[in-house]
Amino acid sequence: xxxxxxxxRGLGFYLHIYRMIVIQDIKSKMSYRSDFIISTVGMIxxxxxxxxxxxxxxRNFPSISGWGYxxxxxxxxxxxxxxxxxxxxxxxxxxxxxxxxSGDFIKYYFxxxxxxxxxxxxxxxxKGLGQLAFGIGTLVYxxxxxxxxxxxxxxxxxxxFLITASLxxxxxxxxxxxxxxxxxxxxxxxxxxYKFRDYAKYPITxxxxxxxxxxxxxxxIAFIAYYPSLVILRPDEIPVLTWLSPVIGLIFFGxxxxxxxxxxxxxxxxxx
Amino acid sequence: MKxxxxxxIVMKGISKExxxxxxxxxxxxxxxxxxxxxxxxxxxxxxxSIEIPRGQIVGYLGPNGAGKSTTIKMMTGxxxxxxxxxxxxxxxxxxxxxxxxxxxxxxxxxxSQLWWALPLTESxxxxxxxxxxxxxxxxxxxxxYQSLVDIEPLLHKPVRQMSLGQRTLxxxxxxxxxxxxxxxxxxxxxxxxxxxxxxxRTLIHALNQEKGTTVILTTHDMGDVDALCxxxxxxxxxxxxxxxxxxxxxxxxxxxxTLKLRLSGDKKAQLEKLTAEIPxxxxxxxxxxxxxxxLVDEEKRKVMDVLSQIQNSYTxxxxxxxxxxxxxxxxxxxxxxxxxxxxxxxxxxxxSESK
Amino acid sequence: xxxxxxxxxxxxxVIESVQFRLSLFIMIVGNxxxxxxxxxxxxAIYASAGTDKVNNMTFSDTLIYLVLATAIFNFMEMYxxxxxxRDIQSGKMALNLIKPMEYRSYLFWSYTGGLVTNFVATFLPxxxxxxxxxxxTIPLGLNLLYFLVSVLMAVEINYSIDFxxxxxxxxxxxxxxxxIMKQVVVLLLSGATIPIAFFPETLKTVVYLLPFQAIYxxxxxxxxxxxxxxxxxxxxxxxxxxxxxxxxxSRVFWNISVKQITVNGG
Numbered sequence: 069x070x071x072x073x074x075x076x077r078g079l080g081f082y083l084h085i086y087r088m089i090v091i092q093d094i095k096s097k098m099s100y101r102s103d104f105i106i107s108t109v110g111m112i113x114x115x116x117x118x119x120x121x122x123x124x125x126x127r128n129f130p131s132i133s134g135w136g137y138x139x140x141x142x143x144x145x146x147x148x149x150x151x152x153x154x155x156x157x158x159x160x161x162x163x164x165x166x167x168x169x170s171g172d173f174i175k176y177y178f179x180x181x182x183x184x185x186x187x188x189x190x191x192x193x194x195k196g197l198g199q200l201a202f203g204i205g206t207l208v209y210x211x212x213x214x215x216x217x218x219x220x221x222x223x224x225x226x227x228x229f230l231i232t233a234s235l236x237x238x239x240x241x242x243x244x245x246x247x248x249x250x251x252x253x254x255x256x257x258x259x260x261x262y263k264f265r266d267y268a269k270y271p272i273t274x275x276x277x278x279x280x281x282x283x284x285x286x287x288x289i290a291f292i293a294y295y296p297s298l299v300i301l302r303p304d305e306i307p308v309l310t311w312l313s314p315v316i317g318l319i320f321f322g323x324x325x326x327x328x329x330x331x332x333x334x335x336x337x338x339x340x
Numbered sequence: 341m342k343x344x345x346x347x348x349i350v351m352k353g354i355s356k357e358x359x360x361x362x363x364x365x366x367x368x369x370x371x372x373x374x375x376x377x378x379x380x381x382x383x384x385x386x387x388x389s390i391e392i393p394r395g396q397i398v399g400y401l402g403p404n405g406a407g408k409s410t411t412i413k414m415m416t417g418x419x420x421x422x423x424x425x426x427x428x429x430x431x432x433x434x435x436x437x438x439x440x441x442x443x444x445x446x447x448x449x450x451x452s453q454l455w456w457a458l459p460l461t462e463s464x465x466x467x468x469x470x471x472x473x474x475x476x477x478x479x480x481x482x483x484x485y486q487s488l489v490d491i492e493p494l495l496h497k498p499v500r501q502m503s504l505g506q507r508t509l510x511x512x513x514x515x516x517x518x519x520x521x522x523x524x525x526x527x528x529x530x531x532x533x534x535x536x537x538x539x540x541r542t543l544i545h546a547l548n549q550e551k552g553t554t555v556i557l558t559t560h561d562m563g564d565v566d567a568l569c570x571x572x573x574x575x576x577x578x579x580x581x582x583x584x585x586x587x588x589x590x591x592x593x594x595x596x597x598t599l600k601l602r603l604s605g606d607k608k609a610q611l612e613k614l615t616a617e618i619p620x621x622x623x624x625x626x627x628x629x630x631x632x633x634x635l636v637d638e639e640k641r642k643v644m645d646v647l648s649q650i651q652n653s654y655t656x657x658x659x660x661x662x663x664x665x666x667x668x669x670x671x672x673x674x675x676x677x678x679x680x681x682x683x684x685x686x687x688x689x690x691x692s693e694s695k
Numbered sequence: 696x697x698x699x700x701x702x703x704x705x706x707x708x709v710i711e712s713v714q715f716r717l718s719l720f721i722m723i724v725g726n727x728x729x730x731x732x733x734x735x736x737x738x739a740i741y742a743s744a745g746t747d748k749v750n751n752m753t754f755s756d757t758l759i760y761l762v763l764a765t766a767i768f769n770f771m772e773m774y775x776x777x778x779x780x781r782d783i784q785s786g787k788m789a790l791n792l793i794k795p796m797e798y799r800s801y802l803f804w805s806y807t808g809g810l811v812t813n814f815v816a817t818f819l820p821x822x823x824x825x826x827x828x829x830x831x832t833i834p835l836g837l838n839l840l841y842f843l844v845s846v847l848m849a850v851e852i853n854y855s856i857d858f859x860x861x862x863x864x865x866x867x868x869x870x871x872x873x874x875i876m877k878q879v880v881v882l883l884l885s886g887a888t889i890p891i892a893f894f895p896e897t898l899k900t901v902v903y904l905l906p907f908q909a910i911y912x913x914x915x916x917x918x919x920x921x922x923x924x925x926x927x928x929x930x931x932x933x934x935x936x937x938x939x940x941x942x943x944x945s946r947v948f949w950n951i952s953v954k955q956i957t958v959n960g961g
Contacts, residue, residue, distance in 0.1 A: 081472075088466055089455075096457030099498075106872035117879040121888050125740075128749055128893050133739045175453040177418045180442035181470055190455075251721070260725040267732055274739035275732065335418075 082185060090192040097194060104194075111195040115148070115202045133274045139301055140269075141210035147269040147293035148203030150233030154241050155196030158188055161245035165255060168248050173335065183332050184325060214301075222300060228314060229296030235317035236291045237265060239324035246324070249331030261287075268292035284309065288320055347427075348522050348554040349392040349415060354424035355578075356385040356410050384410040386578035387424070394521065397548055397555040399569035399586070403674060407578040408558045412524050415556070416446055429521055442471065445515030445523040450530065452507055453514065454499045460510050461495040464517060471518035478517075485513055488546050489539060505536035512540065516547050522554040523547075529561050541567040562667040574673055581677050586666070593664050593672065595639045599647065600631040602658035607632060610654070617653075618646060622675060624668075631660075635668055700796065705808045719816060726769060726817045727824075730762050734828075737761065750892045755829040756919055757890060763918065764887045764911045766821040767846065770813035771853055771910075773806045776877060779861030780870030792953065799949060803854055810850070838920040841927055845914035848934045853910050855941035856881065862949050865956050886912040906937040 097104055122144060126137050135143075164187070167173040176183045211218070244261035248254035264287060272280050272290040283290040295310045309316075362378040385407040392398055402408050413419040414426060417433035417440045426432065433440040446453070454463040468478050485491050491513065494506055502510065508528060515523050525544070529537045545568055548555055557568060565572060565586070572589065574582040582589070603610055607625055610632060614623045622635040634650075636643050643661065650656065741747075741754040752760070779802070782788045791798050826833050860877045864870055882888050885907040891899060902908055913930050916922060922930070 085466070085469055088469060092455060092458050092462055092466065096455070096498075099457060100868055102867050103869035103872065106867060106869035106876075108872070110869075110872035110875040113876045114879045117883045121883060124889050124893055124895070124898075127895060129740050129744050132743050134743070172451055174413070174418060174448060175451060177437065178416060178441055178444070178446040178448075178453060179470055180438045182438070253719075253722075256722045256725065260721070260729070263729060264732075267736070270736060275735040279731070279735060333420075 077181065082181075085181065086185075086189050089189045093190065093192050094194060108195045108198060111198050112202075115199060119144075119202075119206075133271060135271050138210045138213045140271075141206060142214065142301060143271070143293045143297050144269045145203050145205070145207030145210055146230070146233070146297050147265075148199055149207060150230050150292055150296075151237055151265065152196050152200040152203065153234040154237045155199060156193050158238055158241055159193040159196070160188055160191040161241050162258065163191075164245045165248040165258070168335065169252075177332075184328055211300075216300060225299050229299060229310075232314045232317040233292045233296050235321040236288050236313075237268075239317075239320035240265070240287065240289070242321075242324035242328050246328040246331040249334050264289055265292065268294070270294075288316065291316060346393055347391050348394045348396075348429065349390065349556070350425070350427045351388055351390045351415075352425040354385060354388045354411075354414065354421045354426055355383060356407075356414060356419060357422045358382050358384055383578050385414070385421075385575075388575065388578075388580050389424075390573060390580075390583060392554060392556070394554050395548070395552045396571060397544070397557060397568050399565040399572040400556055400558045400575075401560075401565070401572055401670060402558075402575040402581075406576045408575065409526065410578075411575070412446075412448075412526060412556070412558065416444060416524060417441065442518075443521045445518070445520040446526075447508070447511045447515045447524070447528055448526045450504070450508070450527075452499060452511055454507075454510060456500050457498055459496045459498050460491075460513075463499065463510075463514065464495075467514060467517055473518050477519065481517060481519065484550065488543050505532050505539075508532060509536070509540060509543070512543065516551070516553065519551055520553065522556065524556045524558075526558050527560065528557070529559065529564055537561070537563065538567075544568055562665065562670065566666055574670065576674055576677050581673055589669055590664065590666075593669050595637055596664040596668070596672075597636050597638060597643050598662045598664055598668055599634040599636055599643055600626070600660040600662060601634065601650065601656055602631060603650075604655045604657055614650070618649065621646060622668075622672060624671065633668070635664065635672060701800075701804045705804060705811065719812075722769075722813075723816055723820070726766070726821065729765065730821060730824075733761050733765065734758060750890075752890060752892050753832075755832040759825055759829055759832060759919065760890050760915050761888075762821060762825050763818075763915055766818045767849070767911060767914070768882075768887055769817045770810055771850055773803075773810070773854065773857060775802060775806070775854060775857040776861040776864065776874040777870065778802060779858070780864040780874070783864055784868075784870070799858055799946060802858075833918060834920040836920065838918060838927075841931065842914055842918040845917050845931060845934060848931075848938045849910045849914050851938050852906060852934070852941055853881075855938075855945040856906070856910075859941070859945045859948055862945070862952050865952050881907055881910070884908065885910040886915075890915075906941060909934045909937045 122140075126140065130137065132140065164173075176187050179186055216222070240261050241258070244258045245254070247257045251257070267275075267283075268289040272283055272294045275283065280290070284295075291313050295307070295313050298306050298310050358381070359379050360382050362380055364372055388411065400408055400411070410419065414421050415428055415433060417428075417437035420434040426434075428440055429443045431440060454460065455466065464482075467473075473481075482491070489509065494502070494510055497506070499507060499510065512525070512528060515525075528544070529540055532540070541564060544555060544557075547553055548568075555568070557564060559565065569586060571584065572582065572586050573580065607629065611623055611625060614632070614634070618634070620637070620640055624633045624635075625631070626633055634646060636646050647656075647659070737754060737757055741749070741757070747753055749757075779788075782791060788798075791801065794801060856877070860873055863873055867873065884902055884905055886894075886902075887910075891902055891908055891912045894902060913934050917927055917930060
């Protein structure tokens with residue numbers, strides 16, 4: 069960092085600070101080795117049992133609403149990958165409630181940097197990378213089994229829509245976590261958001277018209293896997309919403325950020 | 341606004357109100373609360389005006405719940421005042437939180453703001469970049485620190501392994517690191533042993549002298565006040581009780597003497613009896629519970645007179661006569677304020693309730 | 696008056712849990728929303744299957760089973776592992792150990808208040824709604840009584856498992872890791888996410904030998920009222936066995952662990 073006189077804090081500054089804090093966080097995680105190992109095993113167990121449930125279900129029912137096993141597997145892998153950023157980068161949202169109630173949250177106000185950034189930067193959850201590997205494996209396997217040709221365009225589309233989907237998930241979690249600024253037992257809200265994301269891996273059409281609307285515009289989990297996957301799986305019937313999803317992702321992320329910061333302004337610094 | 345440049349902090353008629361839920365009691369009450377709720381407004385800070393010039397160390401005192409931290413939170417940009425005008429370094433803190441944070445340092449209670457698992461030097465490195473401290477200034481600051489306290493052993497220790505004293509020391513060093521114009525210290529010496537307390541006081545004093553930092557110190561420890569503050573501000577129930585030189589305060593209470601007594605028998609019972617027997621004096625017990633203290637205003641009654649009255653009904657085993665201590669002065673101010681409020685308080689409480 | 700202190704804890708828990716009405720509201724609405732999801736999902740699954748019965752379970756059976764499994768989970772889940780872990784990390788455990796009440800019971804009874812609230816706020820409405828929706832698939836008879844007995848034992852079994860896992864936290868710092876492992880394993884093997892009837896044969900045999908199925912599968916199977924009286928008695932017997940066995944095991948494990956920790960000064 070150069071000794072700038074103007075002290076402008078731009079993107080470069082934030083990236084630099086982020087890298088610094090994250091490296092320190094990983095270093096300190098390594099100093100609790102047994103915790104690190106057990107958490108990683110726990111994460112793997114989560115993914116494995118998730119997969120087993122999926123497998124048991126499809127042993128009994130070969131297809132759901134015209135979606136076959138490998139197509140569903142594709143959605144499943146897609147949702148796992150798009151859930152990785154929220155797991156890795158925004159995991160500190162889970163501690164927000166405790167921080168707010170103990171009054172410890174006040175410390176984030178005293179630094180001349182963005183509070184949302186400062187708070188989220190503190191934790192980088194390495195074990196989320198295991199989920200990423202699991203998701204990539206599943207997606208590649210399903211893709212191969214479906215025999216869909218691999219083109220540059222398809223890969224680019226996939227990456228763009230994965231990022232979009234991640235933004236939606238991050239937005240959901242931010243908003244759920246930020247409710248703790250207003251309500252006491254916000255754990256339920258966060259837990260609910262976490263449960264809903266389990267349903268992101270199903271084709272949204274099965275939930276009927278009302279919930280299709282709800283999951284598209286209110287709790288937008290349909291964008292986590294369903295809408296973006298259509299580009300690869302059903303290239304003939306892509307709705308407009310799929311192409312709009314990058315914009316929708318950004319909008320929801322922006323709104324969740326605003327909501328989070330509204331909570332920050334409202335907080336009175338005591339464990340109320 | 342030009343004259344404000346000489347002031348680190350200007351507060352004009354600042355008030356802060358909170359809405360608090362009135363909870364009903366018991367199982368039935370909490371079920372009723374589910375359906376209808378009753379809020380009341382609590383005024384935590386009530387019409388306070390202060391001007392603090394640069395370079396001053398101000399002791400900000402008051403009993404628990406007096407509104408001290410609420411004031412500090414407004415000054416640091418955490419809370420927005422309900423009414424009044426507040427300028428810190430010439431700007432409104434709540435509207436420019438990040439910019440304000442650049443020029444202040446905060447140590448808040450025993451909540452460390454350092455990265456828990458990291459050695460201090462790593463935390464400092466991050467802070468250096470966050471505050472964009474130029475290399476040379478950073479180096480000079482560390483050297484200056486080293487000349488004041490031996491920071492070398494602290495630098496390589498993770499914060500979570502530090503003792504409370506070391507952690508507080510580290511937090512104070514971190515708060516001064518970017519050479520801010522104002523540093524807020526909330527109870528910096530609470531829970532520390534005597535030698536650590538004096539180390540921290542020396543450090544704060546030296547930093548104030550050398551860097552001209554304005555320090556706002558809230559504390560319950562009169563040792564801190566005696567060692568550091570020339571000026572004190574006292575608030576209670578959100579209202580300002582006193583704002584002046586500490587010397588002025590002592591002079592004001594110059595005719596007061598503290599009579600310290602050791603009597604045979606139970607101190608608690610004696611405290612009660614003596615309070616009733618000599619209503620014109622304030623009677624207390626010292627912190628170490630060794631002495632009974634009687635605060636005598638010599639303009640009203642001579643110490644010898646009081647002593648002989650006590651000797652009539654008690655056996656005095658030991659006694660000392662002292663000038664009034666800061667602690668006694670503060671207690672006296674609280675007590676006087678409480679007595680004055682006593683009559684009026686019932687009205688105001690009802691008045692403050694709103695639907 | 697030994698019972699009195701338990702009642703006091705229970706009452707305090709109820710008061711605490713109803714104090715936050717917004718979160719209570721969110722809990723109820725969220726729960727309902729979640730149940731509707733399950734309905735649509737399995738509706739689609741059965742519609743695609745082409746047959747009415749899969750593994751001897753009709754759509755109504757599966758729906759009742761899964762919806763009530765979630766409802767039971769919601770009122771039974773105490774997050775005891777978290778609580779124990781937090782008590783250990785904050786150092787509050789030392790204080791809890793010198794309380795004149797066994798820690799295991801203390802924790803349990805301070806939770807029961809919330810449990811009662813949740814039972815009324817989530818389980819009962821869910822039960823009523825699901826019975827109306829599935830048009831009397833659930834018989835109203837003695838099966839309800841057996842079900843209640845079974846649920847009570849399930850609560851104890853679930854808590855014992857939680858408490859044993861929580862005890863492990865005395866030795867490791869990893870609360871999250873331990874808790875998540877417990878949660879996913881219990882949910883799968885207890886049949887809370889997918890009815891055990893759908894499991895492949897070998898897996899089914901293994902699962903029936905483990906205590907987890909006694910938490911969700913047993914009470915729900917009993918509630919559906921298809922089992923003969925002999926079978927119900929058998930199932931309750933197995934549950935009772937696990938109840939006693941795990942109750943004792945978790946206590947013994949805790950006592951040994953505490954001794955070990957205090958000797959080592961951990």
